[in-house]
Amino acid sequence: MHMSDGLLNAPVSVVFLVVAAVGVGFALVKARADLDDRTAPMAGLVATFVFAVQMINFPILPGASGHLLGGALAAILVGPYVGALCVTIVLVVQALLFADGGLTALGANVTNMALIGTAAGFLVAVALRKLALRGKGGLAAVAFVSAFVNTLLAATGFVVEYAIGGAGGVEIGKVALLMWGLHALIGIGEGLITAATVTSVAAIRPDLVHLLKGGAKPLEVRS
Amino acid sequence: MRKFFIGFAFVSLLIAGVLSYFASGDPDGLDKTVEDTGIAEHAQEHPFAGSTFADYAFGGDDKFTGLAGVLGVVVVLAVSFGLFWFLRKKSDA
DSSP states (O other), X not given: OOOOTTSBOHHHHHHHHHHHHHHHHHXXXXXXXXXXXXXXXXXXXXXXXXXXXXXXXXXXXXXXXXXXXXHHHHHHHHOHHHHHHHHHHHHHHHHHHSOOSOSTTHHHHIIIIIIIHHHHHHHHHHHTHHXXXXXHHHHHHHHHHHHHHHHHHHHHHHHHHHHHHBTTOOOHHHHHHHHHHHHHHHHHHHHHHHHHHHHHHHHHOGGGOHHHHHSSSOOOOOO | OHHHHHHHHHHHHHHHHTXXXXXXXXXXXXXXXXXXXXXXXXXXXXXXXXXXXXXXXXXXXXXXXXXXXXXXXXXXXXXXXXXXXHHSOOOOO
């Protein structure tokens, strides 16, 4: 879902560079509370895993593929703020080292995949947290739904950006229909990968799954 | 603890280094959308399109996708671990 430069006009690209900078700055400030000697290495590994899995495009239709975005996955494992930073690092490395995703488009790409996707995935996961705590099946279902919503809303980010200032003047309904249709299919893949990953981590190290620890803040233990 | 972290890193290396050869080469959802609507005609070439590892290849040769993947894993791990370790709350020593 990495857009190239030129698909959005220059002013809109700049606006979303600013949006992305503000969002990532906010995440940097808030992430501190979720990072300690155990979760910091875990967060590095989550970013690395998202990078690796993003390389694997899976077929969805003849002539079309999709890949993991990873926002919900990261948010469930390491929290929304650290998760947004994980996806951001992946996008920056992809743009700079692998020429994947444009440079002026980086703001919009970060906004869609790292900010919108992660926030959406996390909010759904937190809303369904009770179900996630019920066991492996519950956690898998929550991971799947969060990841599916994350994919659809990240795709919606592009639709909105294109509506504000996209190149070519294509009818927005057409863009939206294609984006939502294709990403509903991609979202199923995203959901399956996220559910498999999160339940695997939870089976070995449930203490490293942020969602199972109690939302954005750890539960206070009173003595 | 250490075993889990090493295992997790190894899985990422395996995915980026080996499984990446089996990835679909078809356009992803956004690329398909902009291609089918003609928006893609406005896409500009990436400023780093000619760089060594552009498009997860090595000098344009995608026989080396696995190598590019391993490099990416190492770079993302170094950058993210560095940032998160720096940001973390220090445990009281």
